[in-house]
Amino acid sequence: MTPLSHYLIFSGVLFSIGLAGATIRRNILVVFMCLELMLTAANVALVGFSRAQGLEGVPVYDAQVLVLFIMAIAAAEVAVGLALIVAMFRARRGVESSSLTSLKD
Amino acid sequence: MDPAISAIIFYVLAAAALLSAVGVVALRNPVSCALSMALCFGFVAAIFFGMGASFIGIAQIITYAGAVLVLFLFITMMLDVKQEEPVSGSRWFCIAGMVMAGVLAGIFCTATLRLPGAKEGRCPVRVLVENLGELDVGNKTQAVPPASPSPYGGSLPALCPEKRGSSDARLLGENLFSHYSITFAILSFALLAGAVGAVALGRKLPRD
Numbered sequence: 001m002t003p004l005s006h007y008l009i010f011s012g013v014l015f016s017i018g019l020a021g022a023t024i025r026r027n028i029l030v031v032f033m034c035l036e037l038m039l040t041a042a043n044v045a046l047v048g049f050s051r052a053q054g055l056e057g058v059p060v061y062d063a064q065v066l067v068l069f070i071m072a073i074a075a076a077e078v079a080v081g082l083a084l085i086v087a088m089f090r091a092r093r094g095v096e097s098s099s100l101t102s103l104k105d
Numbered sequence: 106m107d108p109a110i111s112a113i114i115f116y117v118l119a120a121a122a123l124l125s126a127v128g129v130v131a132l133r134n135p136v137s138c139a140l141s142m143a144l145c146f147g148f149v150a151a152i153f154f155g156m157g158a159s160f161i162g163i164a165q166i167i168t169y170a171g172a173v174l175v176l177f178l179f180i181t182m183m184l185d186v187k188q189e190e191p192v193s194g195s196r197w198f199c200i201a202g203m204v205m206a207g208v209l210a211g212i213f214c215t216a217t218l219r220l221p222g223a224k225e226g227r228c229p230v231r232v233l234v235e236n237l238g239e240l241d242v243g244n245k246t247q248a249v250p251p252a253s254p255s256p257y258g259g260s261l262p263a264l265c266p267e268k269r270g271s272s273d274a275r276l277l278g279e280n281l282f283s284h285y286s287i288t289f290a291i292l293s294f295a296l297l298a299g300a301v302g303a304v305a306l307g308r309k310l311p312r313d
Contacts, residue, residue: 002112004229005217007156010119012213014126014149020206021130024199029135029181033142036173037126040149043165047158053230059157061280067161068281071168072292076299078173082180083306089184090309 007048015041028085028095032078039074043067115155122148135186139177146170160274 014037021034050063085095092099125148128141146169153162221232281289 002115005220006115006119008217008220009214010123010152012217013123013210016206016210016213017123017126017130019209020202023202023205024130026195027135027186029177029184029186030129030138033129033138033177036142036169037129037145040146040165040169043161044149044152047153047156047161049230050158051156058276061277062284064158064161064277065281065285067158068164068277069288069292071164072296075168075172076296078176079299079303080306082176083303085180086184087306095184095186 004048004052007051008045011041011045011048014038014044026097028088028097031097032081032085036074036078039070043070046070111155115152118148118152118155122152135181136178139174139181142177143170143174146174158273160277 018034018037018041021037022031025031025034046063046067050059050061053060053063088100089095122145125141125145129138129145132138132141146165150162150165150170153159153165220229221236
């Protein structure tokens with residue numbers, strides 16, 4: 001069987017890939033997808049800990065309840081965020097983060 | 106299932122999930138990014154199934170690969186997003202972002218491998234609790250008795266569905282609606298606020 005640390009390393013690398021995408025990409029939609037990747041990485045770590053803490057093959061379900069809450073919050077976040085992106089597209093005619101420079105100019 | 110086979114399946118699925126996550130970052134077309142994200146979420150859901158969290162895996166498929174992905178595809182097609190055009194001077198920015206993410210991944214890996222009890226493959230929380238019990242806190246009779254070490258040795262404990270008594274989703278639901286019922290109610294208000302906020306933000310802005 002796989003030790004807990006391998007699940008955690010997988011979760012950390014997935015989080016780092018999501019962070020790299022959120023930093024590098026300029027398309028706001030792709031940045032948003034990378035945020036979802038980072039949330040999923042957190043879920044993997046939580047489920048791994050729930051397995052590792054449980055006794056005799058029965059996981060601790062508190063962590064999985066937390067994963068459910070994260071999923072619900074992520075769904076609400078996607079709804080609000082995509083509405084914001086549509087509003088930004090109406091105002092700027094584009095979804096590039098480089099067009100959001102009105103504070104600089 | 107044979108433990109070695111399930112370990113191999115986990116490594117294959119993890120490699121595929123990481124590859125499709127790299128695809129989200131590296132692909133140029135936003136539609137390809139969204140499809141690559143769906144692939145990644147599917148592999149992560151398969152990993153959840155392998156970890157015994159079958160309800161979480163199903164919820165992952167339904168919410169992420171179902172609802173969230175369809176929303177992303179709708180918005181991408183509605184806005185008619187063109188492919189990203191490279192801007193001069195962004196190469197160093199890309200390299201800096203990758204170096205930052207690589208350093209963060211290295212920090213994660215070393216921190217994970219240096220968790221208490223990681224070399225013996227034990228649960229870090231259990232090791233911390235045992236170390237707390239060994240500490241001299243003035244009241245030695247309160248020391249935590251060492252639990253049976255067998256479930257924490259080597260690797261994650263094997264799943265025993267017959268010891269659970271009932272199904273995964275049932276136990277999860279009992280925990281959710283007994284200990285976390287108030288949190289669940291608050292969460293439904295958060296979802297309502299999200300829906301109302303999305304409608305309010307989606308209106309046409311008045312031109313002034």
